[in-house]
Amino acid sequence: MVSENLKIREMEDDEKPRVLRIARETIPFFYYLFTRYNLYSSDPIILVALKDDEIVGASIFDTIEQGPRKIGQIDYIFVDSSVQGEGVGSRLFERTEEFLISLDVDEIFSDVEGYNSPSWKIHEQRGYSRLRLSEQIKLWRYRTPLIWLLTFYFLALGHNLLWKGLTIEKPDRRTNFFEPIAIVLIIAMIGTLGINGFSTFSLWVLAILLLNILVYEGSSWITGKKLGYKPKFRSWENGITISLIIGFFGGFIPVYGSTYLSEKGFNHHKNPEVMGKMTGMSILAGLLLTTGFMIASQLTNIQILGTAAIISLIFYIFQSILIFAPFGVLKGRQLYRWSPKIWFIFMAAGIALTTILFIQ
Structure with missing residues (x-):
């Protein structure tokens, strides 16, 4: 159950070390390196969750301009082990989605590791579904490799794209089997x-x-x-x-x-x-x-x-x-x-x- 005193707001610059500590403790080192890169070498949007004025989780996300469409990408959502199971991740996901919608994105996607059942559950509950390769090509066409490159998806072995359309519909797919x-x-x-x-x-x-x-x-x-x-x-x-x-x-x-x-x-x-x-x-x-x-x-x-x-x-x-x-x-x-x-x-x-x- 989500604590009543949980607050979510944008991260302040001096809070980066605390966010990185949580990331280092909760996600594999290989992906922690990308989180560190995002925080110091790019300019993503970062929300933090605070319980009793202590940061206990964070969400890192951004937007990608591709032609006439704006795409929202959720990079990482991670929660301190002391509050896992309390719904903090769900609240962060909800606020992240609301923030991206306020930026007038046309679609939102996140790459999720196949064994990360809680994350798959959160995404599916909010209307996300797996975007397979044939659907990516139909949706993004020649921009697909560029999107993979910009989001480092080409290195995310064992991950799949979970996608939700806001102003566009998911492409038809007739190759299920x-x-x-x-x-x-x-x-x-x-x-x-x-x-x-x-x-x-x-x-x-x-x-x-x-x-x-x-x-x-x-x-x-x-x-x-x-x-x-x-x-x-x-x-x-x-x-x-x-x-x-x-x-x-x-x-x-x-x-x-x-x-x-x-x-x-x-x-x-x-x-x-x-x-x-x-x-x-x-x-x-x-x-x-x-x-x-x-x-x-x-x-x-x-x-x-x-x-x-x-x-x-x-x-x-x-x-x-x-x-x-x-x-x-x-x-x-x-x-x-x-x-x-x-x-x-x-x-x-x-x-x-x-x-x-x-x-x-």
Whole structure:
């Protein structure tokens, strides 16, 4: 319940250090750096929430002029841990939206991390919905890359855009089923280019990439269903774009999306056991797949099996070992939150497999 003595007003210059302290304590360090940059290197609008005259939360937002339209962008809303659960974040969000409306914006969007269930809930309660890549292109057209650049969205792995139109309507979307599949196929094809180079294209490599995606997301989805939930795959358009850029230079990183639980009221952060079991089974399946390819490549002279072992190991390293931002949105972080010991076992297995591969 929101405290009656909560006040919200614009931040004063000498209050920046306190706002930054709250940000440092409540959001990942990688995103804290962007918050610090916004406060000192740009000129955003900042509202602060005060309880008993002490700052306990803040909202950072701005407007973007794009052609004839003005867009409102909510950068960050964070609340001190001592008052989390009291509705401070909801009040800050409400006042932020009112402030942007007073500036005559035509639309408002915010990029929200997929596991941040409370933030998704607040947005959805106020009429926001996910703006998928096809909808972004229909809405912003050629300005889409510029908006990503201005808002640093291209670096926000694991985040999706939640959007609300004020003077414009959301574009029609007729690709509900096929868009995620098409995006996964695109990232897989880019991966084959990164691994083989542009001079060759291997359907075998494409098949191996798709197999890895199906193993990781399929295992996670099946486990979620077994636990009685409704899992749902969400693609990351920014991750796919980063993979495309890296693919042009002959590289490859598997940051395509993840499987989430879509029940109303489900809080990913408050249910680490559920997410830990889902991601743990997913990582275990990936470990078995990688180990299988490595053993098969040693027992036979089939060259593609060696390539399959390398690709699968790259998937495994990203999904299990990398747990800090910007890769903290991958499966390893969720497993670590539930059981650091189990995560350590999987990490050790990944290091062992990498060592074996290099020795060979």
